[in-house]
Amino acid sequence: MDIQYLRKGQELYLYLKGELDEHSVVSLRGRTDALIDENASSKRAIFNLAGVRFMDSTGIGFLMGRYKKLSRYGMGMAIEAPDRNADKILSMSGIYSLMPKI
Amino acid sequence: MNRMQLRFLSRSENEIFARNVVAAFALPLNPTLSELSDVKTAVSEAVTNCIVHAYPDDEQWIGVECETDGNKLHITVTDSGRGIADIAQALTPFYTSCPGEERSGMGFTIMQTFMNDFHLTSVPGEGTRVEMTKCFGGTAEADAR
Numbered sequence A: 001m002d003i004q005y006l007r008k009g010q011e012l013y014l015y016l017k018g019e020l021d022e023h024s025v026v027s028l029r030g031r032t033d034a035l036i037d038e039n040a041s042s043k044r045a046i047f048n049l050a051g052v053r054f055m056d057s058t059g060i061g062f063l064m065g066r067y068k069k070l071s072r073y074g075m076g077m078a079i080e081a082p083d084r085n086a087d088k089i090l091s092m093s094g095i096y097s098l099m100p101k102i
Numbered sequence B: 001m002n003r004m005q006l007r008f009l010s011r012s013e014n015e016i017f018a019r020n021v022v023a024a025f026a027l028p029l030n031p032t033l034s035e036l037s038d039v040k041t042a043v044s045e046a047v048t049n050c051i052v053h054a055y056p057d058d059e060q061w062i063g064v065e066c067e068t069d070g071n072k073l074h075i076t077v078t079d080s081g082r083g084i085a086d087i088a089q090a091l092t093p094f095y096t097s098c099p100g101e102e103r104s105g106m107g108f109t110i111m112q113t114f115m116n117d118f119h120l121t122s123v124p125g126e127g128t129r130v131e132m133t134k135c136f137g138g139t140a141e142a143d144a145r
Helices: A025-038 A058-072 A084-093 B014-029 B033-054 B087-091 B107-114 B140-144
Strands: A002-008 A011-020 A044-055 A076-080 B003-009 B061-069 B072-079 B117-123 B127-135
Touching (some): A011 A025, A011 A058, A044 A058, A044 B033, B014 B033, B014 B061, B014 B072, B033 B072, B033 B127, B087 B107, B107 B117
Antiparallel strands (some): A002 A011
């Protein structure tokens, strides 16, 4: 998994790229958390999933974990551009009630 | 009818290998992209369960068998690991035996939802067997939606 970020005003955009599973999530988690720590003055983190070619339920756990971390900083969270498969999994999990799809 | 058997170690790097092999095997059945994606996700969930839950401490064998039957693909994922004592609990959406590890507890729910048929058998201390079937019959229009 690759992650890139862009700070736009008060918002932190995180662009994920690759296949998100139990294997790839391990290093992704650390890199994402480091970016959140460095940008903790932002108001909201927006996870852009356009580059995620594959995701299983690992993605739900990963996003929930980041949501909890962001909450401790008082930051909000949103999801952008999931593909049909990711959208199906995220809708099923009810996660959009915590982090809206924008 | 076509058949294949796959056997690999319970290393997490084999999750991508297993789901892509099964997807490649299914290609002659002309699945839509959406159907193929469902199969890959379900296989990934089943194999991840073997790696995380069946063999938490060491690397052992995982088996994946596939059989085509008309427009259907039967997939069986087996391990000889720890097994599941309470199957009803394991199948409950959001239940996870590893709270605090960022696990969603949605693996079996996704397998049941994404596949047309799902069957789970397990003997504690002996292993677990997941049998799933996907019926391919979608149209290209389904992919356009």
